[in-house]
Amino acid sequence: MKKRVLFVDDEVIVLYGLRRVLRCLEPEWDLCFATSGREALEVMASSPVDVVVTDMRMPGMDGAELLLTVKERYPDVVRIILSGYSDPHLIFKSIGSTHQFLAKPCDPETVRKTISNAVGLRSILSDEKLMRVVSQLTTLPSLPNLYLEVLQQLQSPDVTLTKIGELISKDIGMTAKILQLVNSAFFGLSKHVTSPVQAARLLGLDTISTLILSVHIFSKFSHVKMPGRSLKQIVKHSFAVGTLAKAILQSADQSRKNCDDGFMAGMLHDIGILVLVENLPEQYNQAVVLAEEQKLSFFEAEQQILGTTHAAIGGYLLGLWGLPDAIVEAVAFHHAPSVCTNLDISSLTAVHVANVQELLMHDADYPVAETTFDLDYLQRIGALSQLPKWEEICRNTKTTEVEL
Ligand SMILES: [Fe+2]
Ligand SMILES: [Fe+2]
Numbered sequence: 001m002k003k004r005v006l007f008v009d010d011e012v013i014v015l016y017g018l019r020r021v022l023r024c025l026e027p028e029w030d031l032c033f034a035t036s037g038r039e040a041l042e043v044m045a046s047s048p049v050d051v052v053v054t055d056m057r058m059p060g061m062d063g064a065e066l067l068l069t070v071k072e073r074y075p076d077v078v079r080i081i082l083s084g085y086s087d088p089h090l091i092f093k094s095i096g097s098t099h100q101f102l103a104k105p106c107d108p109e110t111v112r113k114t115i116s117n118a119v120g121l122r123s124i125l126s127d128e129k130l131m132r133v134v135s136q137l138t139t140l141p142s143l144p145n146l147y148l149e150v151l152q153q154l155q156s157p158d159v160t161l162t163k164i165g166e167l168i169s170k171d172i173g174m175t176a177k178i179l180q181l182v183n184s185a186f187f188g189l190s191k192h193v194t195s196p197v198q199a200a201r202l203l204g205l206d207t208i209s210t211l212i213l214s215v216h217i218f219s220k221f222s223h224v225k226m227p228g229r230s231l232k233q234i235v236k237h238s239f240a241v242g243t244l245a246k247a248i249l250q251s252a253d254q255s256r257k258n259c260d261d262g263f264m265a266g267m268l269h270d271i272g273i274l275v276l277v278e279n280l281p282e283q284y285n286q287a288v289v290l291a292e293e294q295k296l297s298f299f300e301a302e303q304q305i306l307g308t309t310h311a312a313i314g315g316y317l318l319g320l321w322g323l324p325d326a327i328v329e330a331v332a333f334h335h336a337p338s339v340c341t342n343l344d345i346s347s348l349t350a351v352h353v354a355n356v357q358e359l360l361m362h363d364a365d366y367p368v369a370e371t372t373f374d375l376d377y378l379q380r381i382g383a384l385s386q387l388p389k390w391e392e393i394c395r396n397t398k399t400t401e402v403e404l
Pocket of ligand 1: 270311334
């Protein structure tokens with residue numbers, strides 16, 4: 001079915017320009033236009049849309065207010081701001097309701113790519129209820145002590161951006177959020193950034209403090225006890241998978257950027273589990289119990305209970321947040337790389353291998369599906385012969401214990 005995309009801008013000439021450059025997409029998309037927030041809501045009330053792309057500064061209802069209303073009324077709609085005006089105050093106001101921020105002037109190819117990535121992701125996660133849950137998320141839970149430490153640091157007289165960045169990089173939820181902000185054009189940075197330390201330095205102390213202390217971009221994990229693996233165990237596993245994935249990519253002579261993406265993809269690969277624990281705790285519990293009772297892998301149990309997996313949920317979230325494609329792909333397919341059409345050695349390859357190998361190196365009885373390499377996939381991308389070498393690299397790579 002054609003996707004319906006609504007553009008909102010008070011300047012008719014801007015809408016006219018968008019219509020002209022995006023006309024070639026009309027076979028794929030149904031484009032509609034509105035010149036005010038109010039008119040946009042009328043359009044949405046008369047017929048549903050999949051994506052809203054709005055200007056920020058408009059008379060009457062501004063873009064931030066419009067997206068907040070859209071978030072409340074139509075939570076599963078993808079919400080994007082396309083604005084030439086970056087008043088920090090308006091940006092802070094819109095962060096909670098905006099998935100991505102594009103800066104004007106923006107070439108049509110970037111607009112097209114951003115929208116098609118966001119709508120394309122919907123096929124990963126076909127369940128509407130889950131899509132709504134994920135689209136509504138603004139933060140992901142963090143380890144309580146790390147969260148408190150970040151707050152304390154910000155109030156201490158000798159706070160440094162490096163220290164803040166290092167604390168953030170020990171936490172899955174905080175890392176994902178900070179990368180969303182730097183990789184989107186929220187603050188006019190729009191670079192490919194995959195390190196929280198670099199992200200903190202780019203944003204600067206004032207912005208970081210406002211984001212954390214007033215805009216509350218981070219939140220504390222509310223489940224003191226969770227069934228199955230603890231959050232600490234998940235963080236340690238994720239950190240180790242990131243380190244191993246990077247080592248694998250380095251051994252395959254990948255560029256520094258690809259190696260860094262691999263680390264970040266490993267760090268974030270199980271982020272969907274956090275989404276489930278915090279937002280659908282009952283189904284999460286059922287999946288944990290089912291996996292234990294029937295000796296299934298966690299993703300097989302999730303598939304039975306939810307009809308999808310934490311991998312798809314995590315990939316969908318990070319895609320909506322505009323994280324680099326290589327990371328989204330690795331997260332979405334880490335348990336089933338064969339589904340992915342990319343035939344290169346990539347972050348996905350490294351995270352898949354590192355995840356299985358990391359579990360195999362523990363002296364524990366994991367279900368078979370959890371500890372099985374996808375040999376067909378490795379064969380198809382021409383990497384099967386490298387597997388023994390990669391296993392060896394994983395065994396010999398020291399994964400520094402994160403202090404949590
Ligand atoms: Fe996983
Ligand atoms: Fe994992």
